[in-house]
Amino acid sequence: xxxxxxxxxxxxxxxxxxxxxxxxxxxMLIVFPISFSxxxxxxxPPRSWSTRWYESFFTNSQWTDALGNSAVIxxxxxxxxxVLGTIAALAINRSTSRLARSAQTLMLTxxxxxxxxxxxGIYTFFLNADLVGTIFGFVMVHVTLALPLxxxxxxxxxxxxxxxxxxxxxxxxxNRLKTFFTVTVPLIAPGLLAGAVFAFVTSFxxxxxxxxxxxxxxxxxxxxxxxxxxxxxxPTIAAASALVLGAILVAFCLYQFVVVPLTRSSRNRGxxx
Numbered sequence: 712x713x714x715x716x717x718x719x720x721x722x723x724x725x726x727x728x729x730x731x732x733x734x735x736x737x738x739m740l741i742v743f744p745i746s747f748s749x750x751x752x753x754x755x756p757p758r759s760w761s762t763r764w765y766e767s768f769f770t771n772s773q774w775t776d777a778l779g780n781s782a783v784i785x786x787x788x789x790x791x792x793x794v795l796g797t798i799a800a801l802a803i804n805r806s807t808s809r810l811a812r813s814a815q816t817l818m819l820t821x822x823x824x825x826x827x828x829x830x831x832g833i834y835t836f837f838l839n840a841d842l843v844g845t846i847f848g849f850v851m852v853h854v855t856l857a858l859p860l861x862x863x864x865x866x867x868x869x870x871x872x873x874x875x876x877x878x879x880x881x882x883x884x885x886n887r888l889k890t891f892f893t894v895t896v897p898l899i900a901p902g903l904l905a906g907a908v909f910a911f912v913t914s915f916x917x918x919x920x921x922x923x924x925x926x927x928x929x930x931x932x933x934x935x936x937x938x939x940x941x942x943x944x945x946p947t948i949a950a951a952s953a954l955v956l957g958a959i960l961v962a963f964c965l966y967q968f969v970v971v972p973l974t975r976s977s978r979n980r981g982x983x984x
Contacts, residue, residue: 796861844926861906868902
């Protein structure tokens with residue numbers, strides 16, 4: 712009897728999960744048809760269809776400059792946060808000191824501190840250091856915000872990591888650097904890539920602290936979108952939102968259906984020493 716109930720329970724839970732996912736995602740997907748509306752209003756469903764708002768987005772230098780700034784900052788944050796987060800995760804995972812867990816907790820504090828409080832403190836410090844409205848300042852702040860996500864993702868990969876493979880590589884003559892890149896990195900690649908994606912999305916989508924960092928010469932796409940929705944009723948924001956949402960969906964789909972299978976296949980073949 713129990714064996715018959717369990718498959719039914721799994722089916723019901725799967726259906727419930729799908730319904731909850733649709734309920735959460737459906738409001739975001741409405742952005743796509745609105746972005747092709749021919750009306751100068753946020754009406755759904757649209758009464759007419761047009762690409763005028765995409766033309767408005769790509770022909771307006773304010774929107775394109777903001778998109779470029781967000782892309783550059785996001786890529787830099789993804790690279791730097793992934794490198795630093797991986798080093799920190801390896802150090803914490805392999806440390807035998809009692810301070811390792813305290814260090815991990817300390818690194819997670821950016822996820823606990825309210826963004827508005829962090830933004831006020833960052834603005835005061837960065838204003839005195841002339842870093843407000845600079846790419847370097849944005850990158851520093853967003854790396855701090857993204858670092859905990861990278862540490863968590865890499866730690867998840869390290870939880871099932873077999874360190875005897877490193878000893879085997881060393882016994883075959885590989886030095887530490889070669890062992891790291893040919894054994895460690897391929898085995899924890901899913902965590903590295905997930906951390907990089909999370910870091911990029913965190914930077915690309917951050918708006919609260921960015922309000923303290925922008926200047927007339929440097930703004931980001933989330934700030935442009937926030938300004939558009941609070942000060943005007945320009946549906947260009949629908950096109951911008953559709954582009955951002957589409958980019959995020961493509962990134963996660965590539966990770967889930969391309970990167971993860973390739974990583975698993977390389978792991979099954981075994982790391983090269």
